[in-house]
Amino acid sequence: MRIKVSYLSILRDVTHVSEEFLELPQGSTVKDLVSILVKKYGEGLKSFLDPGTEMGQGILVTLNGELLSSNEMERIIPEGSEVLIGIPPFGG
Structure with missing residues (x-):
């Protein structure tokens, strides 16, 4: 199945793209997507998104x-979905 992934802030710098289309196996979860992205982009991305740990901190x-919480990473991604991944800006 084909999905669109968009990257915000520093993750855009790590991946060198703001968005891309990916082919995933039917029934893939958000956690599966993160594993695929870490394999594709390596340690630079793994330092922010580690599928082996509790995600969601920042x-x-x-x-x-729909904003997902860290306990929703097993959610199945429907065909044609758009996934946005980033680190929200902080400051004041």
Whole structure:
């Protein structure tokens, strides 16, 4: 299945793209996607997104516009979905 992945902030710098289309196996979860992205982009991305740990601490993940919490990483990604991954800006 084909999905669109968009990257925000520093993750855009790590991947060198702001968005891309990926082919995933049917029934893939958000956690599966993160594993695929870490394999593709290596340690630079793994330092922010590690599928082997509790995600969500400072990481923004949306699936079709819905903000996901760290305990929703097993959510199945539907065909044609848009996933946004980033680190929200901080400061004042």
